[in-house]
Structure formats: structure tokens, C-alpha cells
Amino acid sequence: LWTLNPLHLFLVALAAKSVAKNSSFLRKKGLSEYIIRRGKQFWLACAAYVAMIFLDPFPWRGGYPISPLTRVLRSAPWRKLFARYFPIQLRKTADLGTDKQYILVCHPHGILGFGTWLNFGMDATNYTRMFPNLRLHCLGASAFFYIPIIREFALLHGFGSVHRSSVVSVLRGGDSVVINVGGAREALDARPGTFRLQLRRRKGFVRCALETGAHLVPVISFGENELYSTTVAPKGSTIRWLQDAVTTLTGSTLPLFCGAWWLPCFPKRHPIITVVGRPLEVQKKKQISQEDIDVCHAEYVARVDELFEKHKAACGFPDLDLQML
DSSP: OGGGSHHHHHHHHHHHHHHHHTHHHHHHHOHHHHHHHSHHHHHHHHHHHHHHHHHOOGGGGTSSOOOHHHHHHHTOHHHHHHHHHTTEEEEESSOOOTTSOEEEEEEOOTTTOHHHIIIIISOTTOHHHHSTTOOEEEEEOGGGGGSTTHHHHHHHTTEEEOSHHHHHHHHHTTOEEEEOTTHHHHHHTOOTTOOEEOOTTOOHHHHHHHHHTOEEEEEEEETGGGSSEEEOOOTTSHHHHHHHHHHHHHSOOOOEEEOBTTBTTSOOOOOEEEEEOOOBOOOOOSSOOHHHHHHHHHHHHHHHHHHHHHHTTTTTOTTOOOEEO
């Protein structure tokens, strides 16, 4: 289905024409000589690709539609191998009906949100067997969809931008979404032995739920904050000011972290246990007041606190305290 995008069709046609026209030259001289001597077509293709990145509407519609290709990519063998590295587990406390739409709200964000995208974006723990017929779009920072190649990898796996338009578009289309409301701000406060959530003032997802009638499902990944050693810059410092500025401008962040000793950007080996709570039923409203949002948000916060306290000991964190900011 992704090839139905006319921007992709144009780029593929341009590349195919260039290769066909210069096939003999490529066989004799190689790719580097082709770029140097006959680079006009190459740079034209690059320009077309850059234009596609900025004009492609799919990231802001929740990504490409969930198709057989998406399921094939999500079932790649490497995802299970990566899941075993931690290892990561997925546990459910209630069934999710197939006739409803859901917003799965994941906590905490951690540095890279492995519990979110491995469980639901890559289906590394077989959520499709645990929740059959649940079609999920995993939504993340918009900045990733401006990075060449990475954006294609994400879109083909059903990822989209965590923008209000994406959430509403997916839910109205009959699918469900996975989001991490803490975002970059929460990543800056991720430290081993802590569980700090940016949740008290995050209410946009509640408005989306009230607007579409989607039920809210709290999801907690115990062990997410243990994957990296971090240095939290104090508020008011130059480093923290720079981190906050990058977050405001791009929606992503630059935390100071270190993972495995042999590759600092790679996470440490630590178990992650992701618990999916029971859904909070939300009634669709045509006219949404601030009181409606506040009431629903308070109920959701109570569900998160309940889920955390009920499962923290069984997941190996009996003394962990939940902080909501």
C-alpha cells in the first residue's frame, strides 16, 4: 500500500529511468564513477527524495496503513533475538475488545522507549496473539520522520508522528494507537532506581479520547529506566537549558547517558516487564469542556497509580516510588 503514494511512485520511476539509461556505464565503471561523471540524475533523485520527506503526509496520518507487508516486517526474526537480550516480557491484566479503539498510553519513556516500540511497534513479544485483531500504530517524535531511510523503516512498520492529527486520523479509521505521553521531557529525568512521569499536565491524549470515544489503556514497563546510566543536568544549568531548547524545537532530546560498556549507545542487559492495565472506558462527546478533560484525566491518573502499586513487587521493584510531575 505504501507504493500508492504518488511521491514514492515518482521517485521510483526517476531512479528506474536513470539506472536503465546508464546500466552499461554502471557495470563498467561502478557507482562512484557514475555519481562523479553522470551525477545529474543522482542529485535529481536526491532532491526528489528530500522533497518527498517534507511533502509526504503519511507520518501525520499515523503512518502507512497496516498491511500484509507490515505484518511480515514485524515478524522478522531479529526482533525476537533483540527481545531476548534484555529479556522483555508482556503481561496483560484484561482483554481488549476487537470492536473498540484504544489509546495505549505507555510509561515511562526512558531514554529510547524500548518497552513501547519492541512490544507494540515490532511485536517482539507477540502482542498480536495476546490481543488478536488489535491493529496498532506506534506513534513517536516527529523528528524521526525527517531522517532519510529511518523514516521509511518506521513508516513501513506502522509508525507515525505523535501529533494530534495522527492520533485522531488513526482512531477515526478504526485502528488503535500506542503513545508515550512523557516524551522527551520525561527522558531527561530517566534515572535507574526512579520512576518519574510527566503526566499531571499532559492532557492532550485525554481530549483525543473524548473526541473519538477511544478507551484509555495504561501500560507500565518496569525496568525501562534501568537500561542506561544517566546524568541529569540540574534545572537552570546551561546543559539543561540547551536540552530544553532542543526539545522545544524538535520534539526530541539530548540526554546524557551511557549504556553497555562495549557500546555506550546500546542498552544494558536488564529485564523489562511490560504490564497492560484494564481499559478506562471513555464516552465520545461532541462538546468537550475543560471539566470533562480534568475528570477523565484524574480517573486515568488513578488507574496508573493503581496499576503501578499492584504490580511493582511482582516485577522486581518492591521499593520503587512513583512520582508524577
